[in-house]
Structure formats: C-alpha cells, structure tokens
Amino acid sequence: MESRRSWSATFRNAWNGIWNSLKTERNMRIHVAAAIIVLLAAFFFGLPFRDIALLLLVISLVITAELLNTAIEAAVDLVTPEWHRLAKVAKDAAAGAVLIAAAFAVLIGILLFYGPVLSWLGWERFMKF
Numbered sequence: 001m002e003s004r005r006s007w008s009a010t011f012r013n014a015w016n017g018i019w020n021s022l023k024t025e026r027n028m029r030i031h032v033a034a035a036i037i038v039l040l041a042a043f044f045f046g047l048p049f050r051d052i053a054l055l056l057l058v059i060s061l062v063i064t065a066e067l068l069n070t071a072i073e074a075a076v077d078l079v080t081p082e083w084h085r086l087a088k089v090a091k092d093a094a095a096g097a098v099l100i101a102a103a104f105a106v107l108i109g110i111l112l113f114y115g116p117v118l119s120w121l122g123w124e125r126f127m128k129f
C-alpha cells in the first residue's frame with residue numbers, strides 16, 4: 001500500500017467511490033436526479049441565494065449519507081456475508097441515517113418552495129395559512 005499519495009490520486013479514489021455508488025445504488029441515482037430537479041426548480045421560481053445555499057447544504061447531507069451507507073454496506077458484507085445480528089444493526093442504522101437526511105431535506109424543500117410556488121400560481125391568499 002502506498003504511504004504517500006498525490007492529491008490527484010486521492011481525488012481520483014474519491015471520485016471512484018462516488019461513481020461506483022452511482023452505478024450500483026439505485027437510491028443514489030434517485031437522490032442525484034431529485035437534487036438536479038430541485039436546483040432547476042429553485043432557479044425557475046427565483047429562490048434567493050440564501051435559500052439555494054440551504055438547498056445545497058441539505059442535498060450534500062443526503063448524498064453524503066448515501067455514500068456512507070454504501071461504505072457501511074460494503075464493509076459489513078466484507079466482514080460477514082452470513083446473516084448476523086450486528087450486521088443488521090449496522091446496515092439498518094446506515095439506512096436510517098439516509099432516511100433521516102432525506103426526510104428533513106423534503107421538509108426543508110416544502111418550507112422553501114411553499115411561498116414561491118403559491119405566488120407563481122397566483123394563490124397568495126393561501127399564504128397566510
């Protein structure tokens with residue numbers, strides 16, 4: 001194993017990890033597609049830069065959680081391909097982390113898009129509810 005790596009090798013390995021997760025994990029592809037749609041919608045509805053920054057933050061949290069989930073699944077499968085209670089604990093907790101990040105991302109998305117979508121539809125009267 002190399003003891004000293006160049007920056008480019010480190011970056012290449014990190015990119016391999018992202019690319020591998022995109023190729024193998026359907027949920028990762030769904031998260032990335034949702035992120036692109038949400039960012040396009042943010043520009044379409046003219047969300048302020050502060051709100052777009054918040055969207056970028058939650059998107060990065062969801063994708064990071066999904067990458068860590070991929071890493072934990074691979075590490076657990078490497079240690080034990082057999083059924084094991086602790087393997088289940090590790091994989092379920094990793095999946096739970098993705099669920100929490102995704103659920104709060106949806107909630108933040110609703111809060112940020114609620115006003116702009118209603119005014120785009122001309123339904124400002126519903127904004128007080």
Ligand SMILES: Nc1ncnc2c1ncn2[C@@H]1O[C@H](COP(=O)(O)OP(=O)(O)OP(=O)(O)O)[C@@H](O)[C@H]1O
Binds near residue numbers: 027088
């Ligand atoms: N070795 C194991 N021992 C015990 N339970 C396991 C094991 N492998 C998987 N499981 C159970 O099956 C579930 C799905 O695990 P799997 O490795 O198939 O992930 P996945 O279907 O790719 O999940 P995700 O959608 O989160 O990526 C785990 O959350 C866990 O409950």
